[in-house]
Amino acid sequence: xxxxxxxxxxxxxxxxxxxxxxxxxxxxxxxxxxxxxxxxxxxxxxxxxxxxxxxxxxxxxxxxxxxxxxxxxxxxxxxxxxxxxxxxxxxxxxxxxxxxxxxxxxxxxxxxxxxxxxxxxxxxxxxxxxxxxxxxxxxxxxxxxxxxxxxxxxxxxxxxxxxxxxxxxxxxxxxxxxxxxxxxxxxxxxxxxxxxxxxxxxxxxxxxxxxxxxxxxxxxxxxxxxxxxxxxxxxxxxxxxxxxxxxxxxxxxxxxxxxxxxxxxxxxxxxxxxxxxxxxxxxxxxxxxxxxxxxxxxxxxxxxxxxxxxxxxxxxxxxxxxxxxxxxxxxxxxxx
Amino acid sequence: xxxxxxxxxxxxxxxxxxxxxxxxxxxxxxxxxxxxxxxxxxxxxxxxxxxxxxxxxxxxxxxxxxxxxxxxxxxxxxxxxxxxxxxxxxxxxxxxxxxxxxxxxxxxxxxxxxxxxxxxxxxxxxxxxxxxxxxxxxxxxxxxxxxxxxxxxxxxxxxxxxxxxxxxxxxxxxxxxxxxxxxxxxxxxxxxxxxxxxxxxxxxxxxxxxxxxxxxxxxxxxxxxxxxxxxxxxxxxxxxxxxxxxxxxxxxxxxxxxxxxxxxxxxx
Numbered sequence: 001x002x003x004x005x006x007x008x009x010x011x012x013x014x015x016x017x018x019x020x021x022x023x024x025x026x027x028x029x030x031x032x033x034x035x036x037x038x039x040x041x042x043x044x045x046x047x048x049x050x051x052x053x054x055x056x057x058x059x060x061x062x063x064x065x066x067x068x069x070x071x072x073x074x075x076x077x078x079x080x081x082x083x084x085x086x087x088x089x090x091x092x093x094x095x096x097x098x099x100x101x102x103x104x105x106x107x108x109x110x111x112x113x114x115x116x117x118x119x120x121x122x123x124x125x126x127x128x129x130x131x132x133x134x135x136x137x138x139x140x141x142x143x144x145x146x147x148x149x150x151x152x153x154x155x156x157x158x159x160x161x162x163x164x165x166x167x168x169x170x171x172x173x174x175x176x177x178x179x180x181x182x183x184x185x186x187x188x189x190x191x192x193x194x195x196x197x198x199x200x201x202x203x204x205x206x207x208x209x210x211x212x213x214x215x216x217x218x219x220x221x222x223x224x225x226x227x228x229x230x231x232x233x234x235x236x237x238x239x240x241x242x243x244x245x246x247x248x249x250x251x252x253x254x255x256x257x258x259x260x261x262x263x264x265x266x267x268x269x270x271x272x273x274x275x276x277x278x279x280x281x282x283x284x285x286x287x288x289x290x291x292x293x294x295x296x297x298x299x300x301x302x303x304x305x306x307x308x309x310x311x312x313x314x315x316x317x318x319x320x321x322x323x324x325x326x327x328x329x330x331x332x333x334x335x336x
Numbered sequence: 337x338x339x340x341x342x343x344x345x346x347x348x349x350x351x352x353x354x355x356x357x358x359x360x361x362x363x364x365x366x367x368x369x370x371x372x373x374x375x376x377x378x379x380x381x382x383x384x385x386x387x388x389x390x391x392x393x394x395x396x397x398x399x400x401x402x403x404x405x406x407x408x409x410x411x412x413x414x415x416x417x418x419x420x421x422x423x424x425x426x427x428x429x430x431x432x433x434x435x436x437x438x439x440x441x442x443x444x445x446x447x448x449x450x451x452x453x454x455x456x457x458x459x460x461x462x463x464x465x466x467x468x469x470x471x472x473x474x475x476x477x478x479x480x481x482x483x484x485x486x487x488x489x490x491x492x493x494x495x496x497x498x499x500x501x502x503x504x505x506x507x508x509x510x511x512x513x514x515x516x517x518x519x520x521x522x523x524x525x526x527x528x529x530x531x532x533x534x535x536x537x538x539x540x541x542x543x544x545x546x547x548x549x550x551x552x553x554x555x556x557x558x559x560x561x562x563x564x565x566x567x568x569x570x571x572x573x574x575x576x577x578x579x580x581x582x583x584x585x586x587x588x589x590x591x592x593x594x595x596x597x598x599x600x601x602x603x604x
Contacts, residue, residue, distance in 0.1 A: 106478070114473045133470055137364075138573075144570070182520055185517070190515075197513065204602065265531070300598065312583055316582075316584065318585050320585065333596065
């Protein structure tokens, strides 16, 4: 096996956390590996991994690669893999690589598999586990074809703890043409620090369901109160906010819950984030929603229906109670 | 500039169905797969609605739906999908299983796109979902992109705006709830949609009637794609892991005590 760990820098030249996790994924295969990095200041970034035990370091950098863009990233990835003569590529499942590496795989005649959750070596063979049907069926398989590009999901492997040094990386020409630069990345739209409710590194996923918008005991909806309670809890707990599809699709909610969008949606047509703990409130429904917290370790729910599909057999604890009242008390206690 | 907008979208099991994997001579499959109710892949459906919206706003544009699946199931699916927005169906008769190899699927889809009469790559936009609800790999569109010789691909797109000079701007989802904003000089391009911003259109019988006039002939002409299977993947297992938890149901605790217990749990 001729292995390369393929990574990219962020726009500021640093390596994302997922890059260090991919290094761990490669190291646990106990086979020699090279490191290839593309993006802004890639050569300097190789130095961050100088003590990773790689046999060689390759970098592709330059103005064109400072922009996370499909065509240029594909060209650079192809150049790096070819320079290393690699037949197995392990890379992090970042959005930048999820976009570009399948295209690179095509150009080098490689097979490609994404969302890899487990990667083990059995002699020269590699065994991969990944989910199918949106985290509902777990598949385990191998491929004899080489080259093989594997994108490893974030949050699976411990990040490699790097010690800096001199990697003496070989700079590789990505062979970028004008046609590769038809797209210009113009910027990033990010909510303000206070308005950011998606926090991948948070210890808790707080899931808000459509129950927050239902008529309460007095026959009225309490959307403003719901919004204040949810944002108050997010501020105090530092939790990441998830939502059910039924809530983000609701026009009434869109007006008041401005801190929430389709990007918060978890489940069948949303994301499946990884957090140590999850607290679901006012959620209802069955399998399509439950996949949203497939990768949450400890789970609790507050729900008026003890048989709710979100909770029964899925959560460790379900509190049969009014989430408005419970979360208001939780906020009060956390504010003390 | 009028666009030819080709949407790649296949069928997937209705998300409300319980899925049970079984072994078949051709690799893993789903129990009663041919009987399971199907829907248009949710993200591909978003792509279809966005394509129809774009075609409506750019005069002379046309939407094609390239759909791979067993012909009989595609016919069932079209009874509902055809009522949503105007399109012309290009059907490919083959497996829609999530266990198939994306490379083989991409080969069939690219071939179907190239077979569209009068296809002009300079006006071509290929839309699809950023991933399917079956394989969920998010690679097929890039492989189609490469096979068609297109250089510009965008993934997890929630907004696509055509500018006055023919260029277009996109918002692509990034980690941490951010968007990357980009401008591309123009078609051709491949767009992998996330949810976009449009609601599901209501059923429109008039649109349905118009679509169905072309759907039946398209299904009759559907090219068989028997090569679509697991390809070079050697499956060792496909299973639903037992994840049932012993849920502790707390019914008679006061709100104060529940809140206290939650706060203590959060602090651990």
